[in-house]
Amino acid sequence: MQGFAIHAFDPPGDSVALRAEIRAFLAEHQPKGSAASRANCWQVADPEFSRALGKAGWLGFTWPTQYGGHGRHLLERYIVVEELLAAGAPVAAHWIGDRQTGPLILRYGTEEQRERYLPAMARGESFACIGLSEPGAGSDLASVRTSARRTREGWRINGQKVWTSGAHHAHTMLALVRTQEGSERNAGLSQLLVDLDTPGITIRPIIDLAGVHHFNEVFFDDVLVPEGALVGAEGNGWAQVTAELAIERSGPERYLSSHALLVALIDHLGPNADPAARALVGRATADLWTLRQMSMSVTAKLAHGEDPVVEAAIVKDLGNAYEQELPRAVQDAIALDLLDGSELSNVLHLLLLTSPSFSLRGGTKEILRGIAARGLGLR
Numbered sequence: 001m002q003g004f005a006i007h008a009f010d011p012p013g014d015s016v017a018l019r020a021e022i023r024a025f026l027a028e029h030q031p032k033g034s035a036a037s038r039a040n041c042w043q044v045a046d047p048e049f050s051r052a053l054g055k056a057g058w059l060g061f062t063w064p065t066q067y068g069g070h071g072r073h074l075l076e077r078y079i080v081v082e083e084l085l086a087a088g089a090p091v092a093a094h095w096i097g098d099r100q101t102g103p104l105i106l107r108y109g110t111e112e113q114r115e116r117y118l119p120a121m122a123r124g125e126s127f128a129c130i131g132l133s134e135p136g137a138g139s140d141l142a143s144v145r146t147s148a149r150r151t152r153e154g155w156r157i158n159g160q161k162v163w164t165s166g167a168h169h170a171h172t173m174l175a176l177v178r179t180q181e182g183s184e185r186n187a188g189l190s191q192l193l194v195d196l197d198t199p200g201i202t203i204r205p206i207i208d209l210a211g212v213h214h215f216n217e218v219f220f221d222d223v224l225v226p227e228g229a230l231v232g233a234e235g236n237g238w239a240q241v242t243a244e245l246a247i248e249r250s251g252p253e254r255y256l257s258s259h260a261l262l263v264a265l266i267d268h269l270g271p272n273a274d275p276a277a278r279a280l281v282g283r284a285t286a287d288l289w290t291l292r293q294m295s296m297s298v299t300a301k302l303a304h305g306e307d308p309v310v311e312a313a314i315v316k317d318l319g320n321a322y323e324q325e326l327p328r329a330v331q332d333a334i335a336l337d338l339l340d341g342s343e344l345s346n347v348l349h350l351l352l353l354t355s356p357s358f359s360l361r362g363g364t365k366e367i368l369r370g371i372a373a374r375g376l377g378l379r
């Protein structure tokens with residue numbers, strides 16, 4: 001039976017100086033905005049800000065310098081990302097490429113793919129999205145039906161992806177597709193790099209309850225991509241995407257999506273808050289700190305080359321619960337008119353509408369708890 005293993009978070013170099021450096025960058029470059037604009041900021045896109053990050057050397061932080069990266073340690077990157085999210089910086093444009101697609105190309109891609117895609121991602125000039133969920137195959141990725149058939153010209157793709165974050169501003173999709181005809185479940189799946197300006201691709205917006213566009217549905221109508229679009233070995237897509245999701249599920253975004261609300265709450269209460277409000281702030285801060293230690297431990301395990309699938313699932317599940325409970329707890333504890341125009345009411349209003357979706361992205365709680373149960377020997 002495997003429990004939640006704790007690994008020491010011990011980045012090299014001067015962590016204090018690194019935090020001061022990224023904070024100085026943010027003070028100069030971060031767009032000024034309301035508390036609501038800083039909430040859930042890893043789904044708020046600002047391509048100009050992403051290009052500024054790339055120019056300053058904050059993207060591709062751990063990648064080899066030969067591909068436009070900066071050769072820094074994974075734990076140093078965690079510090080940079082944590083500072084960006086705590087400040088509510090609009091990082092969505094580059095987020096997927098920097099967090100997932102770039103590292104996956106480094107691990108599984110060809111030399112040609114690395115040279116083509118990574119330098120532009122590191123400069124903040126090329127953005128990526130991931131094509132996973134489909135109608136009828138949400139968190140059950142083994143039910144993916146989008147097909148890619150090898151032809152003399154390359155791969156022909158037909159199908160549909162849905163809930164694709166950032167596809168409307170992305171240049172490339174890393175798509176999970178079924179390359180073996182007649183295969184079922186997690187067999188016969190592969191990953192392809194698809195340039196989104198390829199003929200036959202249609203991207204349609206999905207507007208959420210708050211009126212925000214960050215989701216999309218993407219249609220593939222006999223789309224032709226070259227033979228070299230295949231990432232890794234044909235049929236190895238399931239193993240590759242599983243490793244990719246461990247990165248997605250365990251980062252600081254899993255406990256900082258609602259952080260702007262906690263900051264706005266503290267500012268709103270001031271030094272003379274009543275005991276119940278102080279208790280709420282204390283509980284929220286303690287939970288935040290605990291989740292932070294767990295998330296840093298998972299990243300430390302990744303840095304040691306280990307596979308923290310169970311721990312990553314636990315961090316995401318507990319982090320989502322925290323991010324969804326905080327808006328409800330604030331609403332219950334503070335007498336507030338959600339339409340009064342204050343910073344606190346605006347960010348609370350936004351998160352009450354959007355936080356229920358937080359437990360859908362990257363795997364539902366049922367999927368995550370199943371992963372944890374198997375890892376703990378309970379099923």
